[in-house]
Amino acid sequence: MIGFARTVRLWFDPREIRQEGVTPDYRFSLANERTFLAWLRTALALIGGGFAVDQFLPGLRWGWRVGLALALLAAGVVCSLRAVNHWVRCERAMRRGEDLPVSRFPALLSLAVAVVAVAMVVVVLVGWEG
Numbered sequence: 001m002i003g004f005a006r007t008v009r010l011w012f013d014p015r016e017i018r019q020e021g022v023t024p025d026y027r028f029s030l031a032n033e034r035t036f037l038a039w040l041r042t043a044l045a046l047i048g049g050g051f052a053v054d055q056f057l058p059g060l061r062w063g064w065r066v067g068l069a070l071a072l073l074a075a076g077v078v079c080s081l082r083a084v085n086h087w088v089r090c091e092r093a094m095r096r097g098e099d100l101p102v103s104r105f106p107a108l109l110s111l112a113v114a115v116v117a118v119a120m121v122v123v124v125l126v127g128w129e130g
């Protein structure tokens with residue numbers, strides 16, 4: 001729990017990361033930042049998709065509409081939080097000369113998006129009114 005709290009604190013004070021290890025090649029830090037921004041774009045797309053499902057599919061049954069919208073919105077929130085956490089973990093690993101951290105998150109996010117996509121296929125095949 002203490003390690004998690006320290007990691008969250010680093011989200012808001014990344015200067016503390018500079019105290020660890022040595023400064024890596026700037027190209028690696030910039031690549032880490034680009035990856036972070038790509039995850040944020042993914043999060044924004046998921047959030048936008050959640051709002052689109054809710055706002056632009058009024059004919060869809062309420063349960064389906066809200067369920068799909070909430071699934072996309074939740075995936076966007078988790079993705080944005082995971083982005084900053086992964087950025088900090090990678091930056092620390094590079095400064096310490098350690099292997100970059102591995103993550104199951106890309107696979108989990110892919111599965112969640114696939115489940116929502118399959119649900120949307122079912123909705124399209126069955127029709128808006130269900």
